[in-house]
Amino acid sequence: MASADTGAPYDVAIAGGGFTGRALALALASLAPKGFGIALVDAEKPHAGPPPNGAPPKQDARALALSAATKNLLSVLGVWPALEGGAQPINSIEITDSPLHAELRPHFLGFEDVLNADEPGAYLVEYGPLYRALEDAVAQSGAIDIFAPDTVADYAADAFSVTAKLASGGALTARLLVAADGRNSKLRERAGIKCVSWSYPQVGIVTTVAHTRPHHGRAVQHFLPAGPFAMLPLTGNRSSIVWTEEKERGAEIMALDEAGFIAELARRFGAKLGELKLAGPRQSFPLALQIARAFIADRLALIGDAAHVVHPLAGQGLNIGMRDVAALAEVIVEDTRLGLDVGSPVGLERYQRWRRFDSAFSAAVMDGLNRLFSNDAAPLRVLRDLGLGLVDRAPAVKRFLVREAAGITGSVPRLLMGERL
Numbered sequence: 001m002a003s004a005d006t007g008a009p010y011d012v013a014i015a016g017g018g019f020t021g022r023a024l025a026l027a028l029a030s031l032a033p034k035g036f037g038i039a040l041v042d043a044e045k046p047h048a049g050p051p052p053n054g055a056p057p058k059q060d061a062r063a064l065a066l067s068a069a070t071k072n073l074l075s076v077l078g079v080w081p082a083l084e085g086g087a088q089p090i091n092s093i094e095i096t097d098s099p100l101h102a103e104l105r106p107h108f109l110g111f112e113d114v115l116n117a118d119e120p121g122a123y124l125v126e127y128g129p130l131y132r133a134l135e136d137a138v139a140q141s142g143a144i145d146i147f148a149p150d151t152v153a154d155y156a157a158d159a160f161s162v163t164a165k166l167a168s169g170g171a172l173t174a175r176l177l178v179a180a181d182g183r184n185s186k187l188r189e190r191a192g193i194k195c196v197s198w199s200y201p202q203v204g205i206v207t208t209v210a211h212t213r214p215h216h217g218r219a220v221q222h223f224l225p226a227g228p229f230a231m232l233p234l235t236g237n238r239s240s241i242v243w244t245e246e247k248e249r250g251a252e253i254m255a256l257d258e259a260g261f262i263a264e265l266a267r268r269f270g271a272k273l274g275e276l277k278l279a280g281p282r283q284s285f286p287l288a289l290q291i292a293r294a295f296i297a298d299r300l301a302l303i304g305d306a307a308h309v310v311h312p313l314a315g316q317g318l319n320i321g322m323r324d325v326a327a328l329a330e331v332i333v334e335d336t337r338l339g340l341d342v343g344s345p346v347g348l349e350r351y352q353r354w355r356r357f358d359s360a361f362s363a364a365v366m367d368g369l370n371r372l373f374s375n376d377a378a379p380l381r382v383l384r385d386l387g388l389g390l391v392d393r394a395p396a397v398k399r400f401l402v403r404e405a406a407g408i409t410g411s412v413p414r415l416l417m418g419e420r421l
């Protein structure tokens with residue numbers, strides 16, 4: 001761990017060592033010109049290194065659906081080889097909203113989730129391995145000064161630099177401070193940036209199940225009146241569950257003993273994949289939509305959940321955050337090569353133009369889908385099933401949707417296309 005107040009000012013200081021903060025640190029370390037100074041401050045105790053020195057890895061029941069674009073970014077950063085063995089390709093997606101008691105659950109919309117013969121549109125990766133792969137790569141990079149466990153408690157910007165005050169008492173000076181400090185971002189609050197936000201009356205229950213029959217890489221999204229129930233394929237005969245429930249009912253389900261919890265789960269999961277058993281902890285997450293009204297302030301840029309939080313129904317939250325990482329890295333690297341100040345308003349404006357509308361649009365789409373489907377009104381059910389049925393018969397629309405979810409449409413930062421800058 002580095003100590004504050006000792007060295008020359010950094011070019012970029014990053015507050016938050018979650019997925020997005022670490023990915024940005026790595027992108028800058030491997031792509032910015034030699035000598036570019038990077039500091040990473042994280043509240044978490046470092047786990048990197050073999051036991052007994054390394055602390056136990058961070059526990060989180062989530063698995064993440066990573067788009068092909070996020071995979072491209074992780075490949076350029078050299079992280080993907082560490083993940084590949086445990087990454088389950090999603091080969092197809094089925095969407096249904098049939099009632100739970102239906103004997104058969106016909107799908108209303110089915111996709112082959114492939115971009116071309118050997119490129120799936122998305123992969124499922126478990127939280128722990130993804131966190132560890134990024135943490136190890138940052139620790140081994142040699143070009144990133146890590147301050148952990150510590151937090152940025154406050155900051156102050158002037159015309160030339162920004163000073164981040166650490167909770168431990170030290171301070172760091174940089175040209176640009178990046179807030180990658182998650183949905184309750186302290187830095188966003190200190191910058192006076194307000195959010196458009198609302199909480200959903202739902203929670204997301206997450207767990208892992210083992211089943212006796214293979215899933216063949218098929219992801220199933222079952223829209224139920226309380227919210228979507230997703231069965232996402234993991235390696236082996238295992239699936240990750242993201243189960244949206246109305247808040248009170250969610251708390252009751254979380255309080256059930258194991259047999260009761262499995263019984264509720266099995267009712268929704270169906271019998272197609274055989275017998276079920278729990279293969280991981282269960283965890284419940286509050287769900288919200290939140291978009292920062294600005295992604296930048298003086299010498300400050302917001303990325304990841306600090307900038308936007310979306311409903312997890314399409315597994316896009318981190319993928320949108322990785323778009324921020326790739327766009328900000330591209331702006332910073334290009335400006336540095338031109339000898340420009342990386343914290344200047346011109347570069348920051350370019351980043352904000354690139355990312356804010358795209359993020360707000362994605363959040364609105366997730367919100368609309370959640371509202372459209374978390375609803376059992378008969379006329380709405382008929383209309384949406386008709387809509388899904390039409391899309392199901394339109395291969396060109398399906399191809400577009402697959403490319404959209406893979407993150408390779410629109411103004412795509414080069415790192416997401418797998419190009420080095």
Ligand SMILES: Cc1cc2nc3c(=O)[nH]c(=O)nc-3n(C[C@H](O)[C@H](O)[C@H](O)COP(=O)(O)OP(=O)(O)OC[C@H]3O[C@@H](n4cnc5c(N)ncnc54)[C@H](O)[C@@H]3O)c2cc1C
Nearest residue numbers: 016018019020043064065151152182304305315317318319
């Ligand atoms: C149920 C559920 C399922 C999901 N599934 C998917 C999915 O399938 N695919 C997908 O793309 N996304 C998914 N997401 C979204 C995804 O988990 C998040 O978007 C992602 O984890 C956010 O990463 P982050 O790095 O921006 O923030 P975080 O992971 O919140 O990291 C923030 C970091 O900052 C640190 N920190 C906080 N304050 C400070 C401070 N002041 N100074 C320094 N450090 C600080 C914290 O300790 C933490 O390490 C899901 C979310 C939920 C809830």
